[in-house]
Amino acid sequence: MSGRVVILGGGIIGLSAAFAAAAKGFGVTVVEAGRPGGQASGAAAGMLAPYTENPDGPDPFFALCLKSLRMYPDWAAAIEEASGRKIELRRSGSLAVALGEADVLPLTARMAWQNRYGARAELVGSSELRQLEPQLAPDIETALYIPEEGHVYAPALVEALESACRRRGVAIAAEAGRTVRLNLGADGVEIGTERAGTFTGDVLVVCTGAWTGLFERELGLPLPVHPIRGQICAYPMPAGLIRRIVVSPQAYWTAKNNGTLVCGASEDVAGFDTSVTERGIARLVRWGPKVFPILKDLEPVHRWAGLRPGTLDGRPLIGRLGHAPRVVIAAGHYRNGILLAPATGAAVTALLTGEVPPVPLDAFDPLRFTAVRQIEFEGMRA
Template structure:
């Protein structure tokens, strides 16, 4: 009989792990409390920008992000072929603008160390910058150009993964309700998950419940300090000129999508599980848009929305088997990099499944699910 895997959570991470498990021959069931891809995954702008996200140095998180970017082209092609859905994957390159003289040196410092990790970055200013990105403000003092970065249409990627999973025999259960119990043992005991409406059992389980992961702590026996951060995003209609690249400033980003829209994000605030859009959040994005892309002056967004990003205390995801529940793998807390990190997360989970569970990979200690239990820096005064 096939070994069985239960995926708890139907966002981009859960779908990616289910797809990987199905390809490896497992009997896969995925349960989602609400709609498949209905939380942070469906709301994301779909940026694939490890060189922008990581400016401090080549730490373990930066390397994880770059590894995932390298996997993306083949991973997306495979999913598109299985689903028959175009995911809108574009390697557009990105520009991080220096709007003030003080922005220049940090960006040049970033360029210096990132070149050793495949960034192939360049510094552009003056006429060279205008030729590279005519849509950018003429007030920009320069920009860090990273040609390897790009973006994907997040809702289309979610739809493609869902279709590919169904075609591979994954049982997808949406609107399953929240977990009321998660029982995990070792060996033949396996895992049993109880929701508001049903119970599910499997040999192994992967928990990918995003911003709701904190509720797993009592069952997994470790602290899971993940909390929701609301990200507000807006979209403008077709503009002229149209940005050729991902455009970043210190306060916001802009990405031109294949449907003609220009997506701008993301205003961040701690609002619990409130997904409402606020005038102040979107207004801030509109004001920054007028400064960075002059063609947006006087334009109002045609659409705005918000998603809940699952943030950890240190900004890095929790990736690995749970020490007290060795049949359970925790893949959560990807914050604003869930789309980018989907391929590498799925690959890591796939290798763990292929060994039949148990200890995690060497080199993943920095992302260990129990790291907050082991670190005295987080030992007191922080809710789990």
């Protein structure tokens, strides 16, 4: 496959699109305003949890999440091979804990439909629960165990993916600063940046995460993507002491190989502000000992925040623009961009090549927010 693809945004989504497109033979350039993986992707807890994240019922978003989880082992192996680095993919299983009797009913309902999709979920009682997760508070008596879910160490994943992209021949223009100009012509695309000059290509793929809404005017369609800040922290924790992802209605915990227990995360609206507030972290710290008594006298050693790209309907935007066919959008992955990276990369290349995408993409059409689908846009017709 030939053709030059310019990808705007070097988070997990832009890099996964680049990795997949380069494998198909495209000449790929990633243009990143700052450091690759320096925004939401490097801040994420790294959970790969399609069942936990979709408690209500099967829909196209669940199908995309599940497909992506199942693509992970091969995708991770390809990145590790291309980069020579480890990304710490662990199928730890997850435990959604019931903190009272009222929490059991929704977990039972979830289990019923999710087992039809291969979850192999089990409602486990007190003694089995202690075997699965010995550090849990003694008054937690029931949890939904899903063995298939797991996690990655997101900072290691994005670093490895960046390196794998470079080794596949992807050019990465980091610290490019603001995009100051998008020219979307009949013959190609041209992207002017503040600090890294101008880039040209045949197709532009917009993967700018929480910043995607800023391109509404240039791209000529409503892009209701908005930043939702996630504040998150990590405790020191000997590796192996906490084994699963543990999820409660107020917080989640996932232990990493580097001797930390990551606990997340707030969901607050603060524009593009990535600062950490006392209040945002205090809620997580307060909640910890109720689930893990060993956290009672521990203080987090790291606190950080990132901006999730939220959308109006909670689903990402993945598709080619009908009125600007040289533009593909892959953005708005909200709480699940790490999980959705393999499937999104494959979906983007399917849009570039005309091949069949990993799941039908109709539900993710970026044009779904506009009543007028055929927008006349100066200079955009191919």
